[in-house]
Amino acid sequence: MKKNDVKNDSRKDNNLMVKIATFIVDKRRAFYLIFALALVLCVISIPKVQVNNDISSYLPEETETRRGLTLMDDEFITYDTEKIMVTTITTETAEKLKDKLEKVDGVKEVEFENDDDHYKDSAALF
Structure with missing residues (x-):
């Protein structure tokens, strides 16, 4: 070396x-x-491990934001929105399925039209 x-x-x-x-x-x-x-x-x-998805629970009770969120929850009804996709279906069958979905208890509205936003490549999006 x-x-x-x-x-x-x-x-x-x-x-x-x-x-x-x-x-x-x-x-x-x-x-x-x-x-x-x-x-x-x-x-x-x-x-x-517990996951808290309610971000407003971290706000103190006396803040304006917390009071506003509480007031909105008490005064307004919010509906959940779901998207359902069915594959390998024809447009006629999708129309029939739309009518069936509208009759389900708790369902307020089902949106489906024969356009590219709702039907493409044998798949229907409700």
């Missing part, structure tokens, strides 16, 4: 990133164990 090679090796050993990388490589089994334990803990915790 040349004298310059020894200097380069000593500089590499003093580099913080090289020290961290060397530590991780030397202790890789411990890192595998830590990640495996973390994975098991995450899998066990899945049923305990």
Whole structure:
């Protein structure tokens, strides 16, 4: 080995990133164990996770936004909108299905017309 090679090796050993990388490589089994334990803990915790989809629940009660949302919920009725796609259907059958869907309890309106927005490639969108 040349004298310059020894200097380069000593500089590499003093580099913080090289020290961290060397530590991780030397202790890789411990890192595998830590990640495996973390994975098991995450899998066990899945049923305990609750998702809150109501973003307004984070608002304090006294804010104007919260009061406005509460007033809107009390005063106005909102209907859910659903889109249903049926494949391999003819336009005549789709028209009949539209009439059947309109007769279902709780259905206010079914939108279907024989155009590209509602019928294309033997698929009907209601």
